[in-house]
Amino acid sequence: MAVREILKMGDPRLLRVAQPVTAFDSDELHRLITDMLDTMRAANGAGLAAPQIGVDLQLVIFGSNAHNPRYPDAAPVAQTVLLNPLITPLEDVDGAVAQEEGWEGCLSVPGLRAIVPRYGRIRYTGLDPYGDPIDRVADGFHARVVQHECDHLIGVLYPMRVRDFSRFGFTEVLFPGLDAEQDD
Ligand code: NI
Numbered sequence: 191m192a193v194r195e196i197l198k199m200g201d202p203r204l205l206r207v208a209q210p211v212t213a214f215d216s217d218e219l220h221r222l223i224t225d226m227l228d229t230m231r232a233a234n235g236a237g238l239a240a241p242q243i244g245v246d247l248q249l250v251i252f253g254s255n256a257h258n259p260r261y262p263d264a265a266p267v268a269q270t271v272l273l274n275p276l277i278t279p280l281e282d283v284d285g286a287v288a289q290e291e292g293w294e295g296c297l298s299v300p301g302l303r304a305i306v307p308r309y310g311r312i313r314y315t316g317l318d319p320y321g322d323p324i325d326r327v328a329d330g331f332h333a334r335v336v337q338h339e340c341d342h343l344i345g346v347l348y349p350m351r352v353r354d355f356s357r358f359g360f361t362e363v364l365f366p367g368l369d370a371e372q373d374d
Contacts, residue, residue: 192225193232194243196297204298205345208241208248211273214321223271223319226251234260235297236267237335239342242298248274250339253332260295260368264331272324275316275340279309280327292334294348295361303365304358306351308337 197204213219222245230238230251237252253267279287289307296302311329314336318324328336338348352358361368 191228194225194229196229196233196238196242197244199296199299199347199349201298203244203246204241204342204347206241206246207345208239208343209246210248211317214273214317215319219319222247222249223251227269230297233297234258236261236264237339238297239339241342241345248343250275250336250343252335252339261331262368267332267335270324271319272314272336272339273317273319275314275336275343277309277337277340278313278315280311280313282311282329292331293364294334294338296338296348298342299347299349301360301362302349302358303361304348304352305354306334306338306348307353308334308351312336314340 211219222240226238226240226243229243236258237250240247240249251271253269255269257266258264282288288310290310291305291307293303294306310333311327312333313325313327315323315325341348341351349358
């Protein structure tokens, strides 16, 4: 087990476009994924992207098998390891490709939250650590987390997506009831 240092906004390594994973089911890849899971769990994160620990690969993890104290109102998302992802926005029930607003934080932007617009319904594809395909449709918090994590692979942090800066602030001020031990 190894909890790795999470890079913070301002570090140029968070602004790179990540490289695709080309070697699957290797000891090195499995070790990296274990470290990312350990790091995400230690920080009570909802997701983590490889660039956040300085690794220049298209690899994200998200979800958990338990309640997340940082996002107490969110429906649970199955723990997923996703490589080389591709996101396609989908039409919602009204037939529109719509964005919805929701609160986000980021382990690379500790202590802050903002309202960020994201597609409400997406299809995401990619590969698992063995090189087998993943192909899912997601909405709500699940869709939001996937879009947030995949943004890290193109050097985009959520503050770059904020449109209304009147709803961008410190977690402890916005959500005074949230567990104070959470850093994000
Ligand atoms: Ni993030």
